[in-house]
Amino acid sequence: MKQQSNAWVMVKIVLLILGATAMYTHIGQLVPQKEVLAPTVVEIDENATPEELVDIGKSISEGKGLCLTCHTIGKTGPGLRFPDLGGIATRAATRIEGMDALTYLADSIYHPDDFIVDGFVKGMPAINKPPIGLTQDEMISVLAYLQSLGGTPTVTLELTPADLGVE
Amino acid sequence: MKPNKLILAVLAVLLIVIVVAGIRATNWFVESQEFRAPQRAAIEAPADTTPRDQGLADEHAAELESNKTLEYEPRAYRQIGGVSSRVIVWVLAQLHLLFAAFVLAVPMFALIIEFIGYKTGDSRYDKLAYEFTKLLSVSFSMTATFGAFLLFMLVLLYPQFMQYLMHVFSPTFLPYVALFFLEAAFLYSYYYGWGKFSPRVHLFLGLMLNVVGTGIMLIANAWLTFMTSPAGVSESGAVFSTWEAINNFTWMPINIHRIIANVAFGGSIAGAYAAFKFLTARTDEERAHYDWMGYIGQFVAISAFLPLPFAGYWLASEIYAFSQTLGLQMMGGAFSWLFIIQAALIGNLFLAANYYLWLGMGRVEGTTHYQKFIKYLLIAIALCFAIWATPRSIISTVSEIRAMGGSAHPMLGYLGVMSAKNTAVNILILSTFMSFLLYRRTGKRATNPMAGVLNTMQFTIFALSAAVVIFFGIYGYFVEAAVRIKFSIPQVGAVLLAMVLITIIDVFLFRKAETTSKMNWGKINPISQYVLIFIAFSFTWLMGLMGYVRAGLRQHWHVFGVIRDTSVDAFTPSLGFATKVVSVTVLIFFGLIGVVFWLASLSGRPNWQPNRKKAALS
Numbered sequence: 075m076k077q078q079s080n081a082w083v084m085v086k087i088v089l090l091i092l093g094a095t096a097m098y099t100h101i102g103q104l105v106p107q108k109e110v111l112a113p114t115v116v117e118i119d120e121n122a123t124p125e126e127l128v129d130i131g132k133s134i135s136e137g138k139g140l141c142l143t144c145h146t147i148g149k150t151g152p153g154l155r156f157p158d159l160g161g162i163a164t165r166a167a168t169r170i171e172g173m174d175a176l177t178y179l180a181d182s183i184y185h186p187d188d189f190i191v192d193g194f195v196k197g198m199p200a201i202n203k204p205p206i207g208l209t210q211d212e213m214i215s216v217l218a219y220l221q222s223l224g225g226t227p228t229v230t231l232e233l234t235p236a237d238l239g240v241e
Numbered sequence: 242m243k244p245n246k247l248i249l250a251v252l253a254v255l256l257i258v259i260v261v262a263g264i265r266a267t268n269w270f271v272e273s274q275e276f277r278a279p280q281r282a283a284i285e286a287p288a289d290t291t292p293r294d295q296g297l298a299d300e301h302a303a304e305l306e307s308n309k310t311l312e313y314e315p316r317a318y319r320q321i322g323g324v325s326s327r328v329i330v331w332v333l334a335q336l337h338l339l340f341a342a343f344v345l346a347v348p349m350f351a352l353i354i355e356f357i358g359y360k361t362g363d364s365r366y367d368k369l370a371y372e373f374t375k376l377l378s379v380s381f382s383m384t385a386t387f388g389a390f391l392l393f394m395l396v397l398l399y400p401q402f403m404q405y406l407m408h409v410f411s412p413t414f415l416p417y418v419a420l421f422f423l424e425a426a427f428l429y430s431y432y433y434g435w436g437k438f439s440p441r442v443h444l445f446l447g448l449m450l451n452v453v454g455t456g457i458m459l460i461a462n463a464w465l466t467f468m469t470s471p472a473g474v475s476e477s478g479a480v481f482s483t484w485e486a487i488n489n490f491t492w493m494p495i496n497i498h499r500i501i502a503n504v505a506f507g508g509s510i511a512g513a514y515a516a517f518k519f520l521t522a523r524t525d526e527e528r529a530h531y532d533w534m535g536y537i538g539q540f541v542a543i544s545a546f547l548p549l550p551f552a553g554y555w556l557a558s559e560i561y562a563f564s565q566t567l568g569l570q571m572m573g574g575a576f577s578w579l580f581i582i583q584a585a586l587i588g589n590l591f592l593a594a595n596y597y598l599w600l601g602m603g604r605v606e607g608t609t610h611y612q613k614f615i616k617y618l619l620i621a622i623a624l625c626f627a628i629w630a631t632p633r634s635i636i637s638t639v640s641e642i643r644a645m646g647g648s649a650h651p652m653l654g655y656l657g658v659m660s661a662k663n664t665a666v667n668i669l670i671l672s673t674f675m676s677f678l679l680y681r682r683t684g685k686r687a688t689n690p691m692a693g694v695l696n697t698m699q700f701t702i703f704a705l706s707a708a709v710v711i712f713f714g715i716y717g718y719f720v721e722a723a724v725r726i727k728f729s730i731p732q733v734g735a736v737l738l739a740m741v742l743i744t745i746i747d748v749f750l751f752r753k754a755e756t757t758s759k760m761n762w763g764k765i766n767p768i769s770q771y772v773l774i775f776i777a778f779s780f781t782w783l784m785g786l787m788g789y790v791r792a793g794l795r796q797h798w799h800v801f802g803v804i805r806d807t808s809v810d811a812f813t814p815s816l817g818f819a820t821k822v823v824s825v826t827v828l829i830f831f832g833l834i835g836v837v838f839w840l841a842s843l844s845g846r847p848n849w850q851p852n853r854k855k856a857a858l859s
Contacts, residue, residue: 098582098823101585105817106816113797204476204803206613
């Protein structure tokens with residue numbers, strides 16, 4: 075085998091390392107770049123109507139509430155990770171005998187382990203506690219959004235957890 | 242003697258610089274001493290007629306008095322200049338962990354190799370184990386130095402948070418220090434006592450070095466896993482059980498994952514050392530030795546690497562069990578694309594490891610019989626690589642989510658689910674295992690009378706295992722989540738069982754096998770050595786990347802869900818930024834490990850002698 079000088083070998087090793095560094099760093103730049111900021115409390119007007127709360131709740135569900143990381147809207151099939159939320163307000167009224175849709179929805183987001191839909195497993199965190207930690211107003215907004223999926227939003231910010239039966 | 246023109250030119254330039262600097266300095270001094278008339282406002286003199294000295298004394302006294310009443314305000318965070326505290330701690334922690342991983346891993350396989358040498362009486366193994374151990378001494382110092390540096394920076398930059406960690410883990414500090422002293426004692430007695438003790442005593446020292454090293458790792462792992470999956474504390478962070486804080490959800494999975502990953506990493510770095518020595522070797526004997534050492538290092542690395550994904554899945558499942566939010570952030574949220582980068586790295590590692598094995602077949606003449614299978618293995622590996630690199634949930638804009646009807650792509654999203662990924666990684670592992678089996682067979686012919694039957698059995702087991710993996714992979718799409726999540730167990734079980742059974746059969750099959758061609762250590766394409774260095778680099782980079790996700794997963798929490806990060810760094814940086822930090826860290830590490838290699842190789846050099854050049858000339 076032809077002997078190469080140590081200097082030339084070192085140059086090749088350094089080039090290999092720099093090349094590999096450049097390749098992996100470049101791959102890192104190819105993927106979507108996003109800085110995730112720490113969530114802040116959403117300021118909600120205390121006189122907001124249910125319709126206005128729906129928009130705020132939708133934004134929270136897609137953002138700091140992390141709802142759509144697991145849930146889908148309008149999808150069917152066995153590949154779902156967690157129950158689809160399309161038409162949830164209609165189904166909620168029929169899930170537990172004697173329980174109205176709002177109480178069922180409220181219980182499901184304050185105490186997610188109370189009712190597990192057949193075919194799915196436990197796992198949803200209580201979103202009013204850390205690490206997600208939505209405020210009471212934000213929870214009401216999410217409820218308004220859920221009511222809008224197959225129903226009519228009725229909730230207002232005056233409602234307390236006691237009113238919702240989820241203390 | 243005639244003066245050198247170059248020296249004269251340099252001196253002339255130097256003189257000009259000195260003269261110019263002197264003129265500038267003189268000018269500055271003169272201007273600073275020049276009298277300037279005070280600028281006086283056209284108003285009456287101030288009412289305060291206190292003499293200047295008295296005024297200064299009064300001011301000083303007032304300042305002293307004011308200092309006495311200063312209120313103590315504890316600082317939550319500090320910064321050094323404009324540098325991000327998080328990046329400082331990130332780089333130092335990673336460098337400390339890389340050296341620590343190496344120092345913990347090398348004694349494990351050095352001890353096993355030494356034991357093989359002791360049992361077989363083959364001194365080559367003893368020499369090899371010593372060669373591995375030579376790398377430890379300086380690396381241990383590096384580990385300790387970076388550990389101390391990291392601790393000082395943590396206390397300096399995150400005082401309040403460190404106070405909290407001390408509140409939780411103070412009972413573990415003294416055992417940690419005691420173990421550290423013991424490790425130093427066992428490491429140096431193991432290294433410097435090589436050949437000075439009876440083999441049994443020396444093996445015992447090596448064993449204790451491993452036990453103590455593992456103990457240190459277990460304690461340190463408790464601190465960092467607590468930050469991700471806290472236990473034993475109330476919602477406000479008050480401790481009610483230190484043991485629960487230690488034995489949190491991710492502690493044991495991280496322990497196992499780290500031990501395996503450390504061995505894989507240590508083997509690859511030792512392999513890179515052997516590659517470096519091979520490429521700079523002057524004799525065939527040296528090349529043969531370092532080729533063999535590189536092969537052993539690589540064998541250790543890949544043997545540990547194959548079960549690593551299983552340990553990784555266990556860790557991931559424990560993270561999900563602790564918090565779905567955390568698990569989904571990891572695999573489906575902000576970090577989902579990080580696993581695409583990881584897939585690129587692991588795909589490269591598998592390809593490089595297989596390539597090294599295929600090149601290794603060149604050490605033996607007449608291996609074309611096995612080389613024809615390589616193209617099929619390459620196709621399987623490339624396909625699995627592509628599937629593994631396909632994401633499920635992606636970071637999308639709201640309009641993109643609306644268009645897709647969710648956060649997953651309508652078609653490719655199916656390849657991003659665990660059913661597809663589990664299948665891909667298991668087939669990838671099986672393919673690499675087959676590469677190793679083919680390599681092992683080169684230059685041998687089985688003389689076992691049942692060779693045909695045993696070969697068929699091996700092929701059948703392999704095919705059955707692949708069929709089980711693929712069946713559960715496809716079936717997973719047609720069942721509910723609660724059922725699907727359990728399919729990884731038969732998939733992993735089938736692969737592990739196949740690897741064990743095929744290995745056992747192979748040992749029987751090739752016992753007393755006829756050697757058709759001699760293994761020519763050192764007779765290998767030099768590209769193979771650069772492949773070893775590439776593998777070591779990729780392992781290191783992979784460790785850096787996974788270190789980032791493990792810590793970054795907490796996002797804006799110091800302790801997830803308990804102690805919130807309120808510093809200016811309380812955001813998750815982009816993956817592009819993270820990969821730059823990882824690259825810089827890995828480059829620093831490789832610069833330092835180069836120093837370790839150089840220092841380790843000094844011991845084999847002849848002693849310095851005065852006038853050696855003259856002696857050589859005469």
